[in-house]
Amino acid sequence: MTFPTYATLIEVGPRDGLQNEKNEIPTNVKIAFINALKGTGIQELELTSFVSPKWVPQMSDAEAVLLACLTPNKGREFVLVPNSKGVERYYASGAKHAALFVGVSSTFNKKNINKTTEESLTELTPIIHELKTRGHFIRVCISTAFYCPYEGKVTPADVINLCQRFAELGVHELSVADTIGMANPKDVYHLFSNLREALPSELLLTGHFHNTRGTALANIYASLEAGINRFDTSAGGLGGCPFAPGSSGNVATEDVVFMLNEMGIKTGIDLERLIEAVDVVRSFLTHPLDSKLYPLIKKGQS
Amino acid sequence: MTFPTYATLIEVGPRDGLQNEKNEIPTNVKIAFINALKGTGIQELELTSFVSPKWVPQMSDAEAVLLACLTPNKGREFVLVPNSKGVERYYASGAKHAALFVGVSSTFNKKNINKTTEESLTELTPIIHELKTRGHFIRVCISTAFYCPYEGKVTPADVINLCQRFAELGVHELSVADTIGMANPKDVYHLFSNLREALPSELLLTGHFHNTRGTALANIYASLEAGINRFDTSAGGLGGCPFAPGSSGNVATEDVVFMLNEMGIKTGIDLERLIEAVDVVRSFLTHPLDSKLYPLIKKGQS
Numbered sequence: 001m002t003f004p005t006y007a008t009l010i011e012v013g014p015r016d017g018l019q020n021e022k023n024e025i026p027t028n029v030k031i032a033f034i035n036a037l038k039g040t041g042i043q044e045l046e047l048t049s050f051v052s053p054k055w056v057p058q059m060s061d062a063e064a065v066l067l068a069c070l071t072p073n074k075g076r077e078f079v080l081v082p083n084s085k086g087v088e089r090y091y092a093s094g095a096k097h098a099a100l101f102v103g104v105s106s107t108f109n110k111k112n113i114n115k116t117t118e119e120s121l122t123e124l125t126p127i128i129h130e131l132k133t134r135g136h137f138i139r140v141c142i143s144t145a146f147y148c149p150y151e152g153k154v155t156p157a158d159v160i161n162l163c164q165r166f167a168e169l170g171v172h173e174l175s176v177a178d179t180i181g182m183a184n185p186k187d188v189y190h191l192f193s194n195l196r197e198a199l200p201s202e203l204l205l206t207g208h209f210h211n212t213r214g215t216a217l218a219n220i221y222a223s224l225e226a227g228i229n230r231f232d233t234s235a236g237g238l239g240g241c242p243f244a245p246g247s248s249g250n251v252a253t254e255d256v257v258f259m260l261n262e263m264g265i266k267t268g269i270d271l272e273r274l275i276e277a278v279d280v281v282r283s284f285l286t287h288p289l290d291s292k293l294y295p296l297i298k299k300g301q302s
Numbered sequence: 303m304t305f306p307t308y309a310t311l312i313e314v315g316p317r318d319g320l321q322n323e324k325n326e327i328p329t330n331v332k333i334a335f336i337n338a339l340k341g342t343g344i345q346e347l348e349l350t351s352f353v354s355p356k357w358v359p360q361m362s363d364a365e366a367v368l369l370a371c372l373t374p375n376k377g378r379e380f381v382l383v384p385n386s387k388g389v390e391r392y393y394a395s396g397a398k399h400a401a402l403f404v405g406v407s408s409t410f411n412k413k414n415i416n417k418t419t420e421e422s423l424t425e426l427t428p429i430i431h432e433l434k435t436r437g438h439f440i441r442v443c444i445s446t447a448f449y450c451p452y453e454g455k456v457t458p459a460d461v462i463n464l465c466q467r468f469a470e471l472g473v474h475e476l477s478v479a480d481t482i483g484m485a486n487p488k489d490v491y492h493l494f495s496n497l498r499e500a501l502p503s504e505l506l507l508t509g510h511f512h513n514t515r516g517t518a519l520a521n522i523y524a525s526l527e528a529g530i531n532r533f534d535t536s537a538g539g540l541g542g543c544p545f546a547p548g549s550s551g552n553v554a555t556e557d558v559v560f561m562l563n564e565m566g567i568k569t570g571i572d573l574e575r576l577i578e579a580v581d582v583v584r585s586f587l588t589h590p591l592d593s594k595l596y597p598l599i600k601k602g603q604s
């Protein structure tokens with residue numbers, strides 16, 4: 001087995017992480033958090049979302065965050081564009097990297113954004129065309145790629161089919177997600193091996209794993225074996241409360257960096273600085289961090 | 303990649319788990335815990351230890367626990383025999399499955415039991431001969447097989463050499479341990495592949511992983527790929543406090559059962575009953591459980 005020498009971690013803490021926090025995080029704290037993250041060596045991150053402030057009040061300061069943080073010529077700085085209503089705000093912000101979102105499971109998609117998967121595709125198609133015309137980078141987050149909380153196990157063929165349709169539309173990256181943290185490494189290896197074969201080699205493929213049941217690092221290891229070297233991760237494991245099952249967050253960036261370091265796979269991320277970045281937001285959270293490395297590094301015993 | 307259809311989990315909660323608990327657990331609670339564990343379908347478990355009561359007061363009731371729990375003709379019920387002083391107590395107890403212990407790192411071994419690795423081997427050799435003469439099953443726990451807290455990274459050749467010497471002595475099982483939870487799945491795959499090749503095929507090889515840095519399930523997955531299908535696990539993740547770095551316990555049995563179930567690998571263990579067994583000791587612990595599945599199953603949302 002040959003592993004890559006380098007892996008890219010796409011930091012989703014400021015968006016996917018904070019959007020699930022109950023407390024309102026002050027805008028200046030978000031800005032300081034993002035700037036601290038950029039200082040760790042992280043090259044790609046999700047900054048915020050143009051979701052409706054009615055649905056996700058935590059992201060209502062998207063314009064202010066981007067005004068302070070956006071440096072679109074340095075790395076990739078993603079902004080979530082959930083639907084056609086968010087597009088104008090996105091273009092006005094000056095962002096150049098758009099993240100779109102769709103669930104493989106129609107039931108999940110409908111419960112989340114009141115559209116079937118097909119209806120989402122129909123809405124996203126002209127958005128993708130316009131983004132391409134303007135030369136923007138397009139990342140599509142494919143959620144419920146393994147399990148749906150309503151439909152149960154998802155058929156790999158359905159995931160591959162949906163991914164191929166986005167590939168035909170010419171998107172640049174697909175982030176394939178185990179949304180509820182139910183995937184196992186055997187299935188992960190098979191799905192990513194098949195996706196890598198079915199999709200154009202220039203299309204970036206990213207694994208997005210939640211650690212709800214402790215399997216995230218095993219799933220990342222299995223993805224690496226399948227030739228994947230991009231992973232969405234969240235500093236401090238932000239995004240979920242360990243005491244609120246079902247809302248568990250992304251795997252902690254620091255835990256992934258540790259495992260990859262030990263495997264000889266570089267990420268370019270400074271662990272000490274990453275922990276400092278987590279400290280910027282920590283006191284605003286209402287729950288313990290879901291991170292193994294954070295307490296170890298804080299106590300200097302890692 | 304072909305995975306086994308069955309894996310054996312050796313439950314170490316009552317010994318490796320409870321011996322690290324600060325609170326004195328009443329003997330009748332230990333007995334109830336062991337009996338509950340046996341009711342889950344678990345076939346092999348570490349019951350207690352004949353360590354000196356001066357060093358580990360928690361295990362001072364070893365005789366009483368064995369008197370109540372030992373059914374040596376049913377599955378494998380291991381009792382730790384740390385040195386020649388413990389042997390007579392062991393034989394008197396009626397146990398038939400002995401667990402011995404040695405560290406690959408001499409520094410670690412010396413700090414733990416005041417003997418170098420060589421001195422331990424010298425002491426254990428006649429014990430092993432006598433156990434064999436009496437027809438007992440001999441399990442040897444090989445600690446610090448990846449990292450030593452004092453010496454750092456351990457050389458795989460040293461682990462293989464030590465394991466081969468125990469194989470020559472005719473022991474039945476080697477449990478190879480990532481004692482401080484620093485191993486990564488790449489190294490785990492290599493070590494276990496090499497051990498499987500270097501050792502007689504009838505010698506049972508077991509992986510013992512701590513989840514200190516979140517890598518235990520990844521390491522188990524890598525072990526499975528190397529042909530290993532025996533793992534030491536601890537119900538409820540007993541044995542370590544997440545807030546006391548360095549003392550983190552074994553990976554939680556329920557988390558391993560979940561991942562294996564999802565991979566189609568049977569363990570014969572009933573998850574609901576396992577959670578009930580954890581409940582027997584839970585109120586006697588001074589820290590939260592280090593388990594992902596426990597709270598999910600308790601809330602009926604798994």
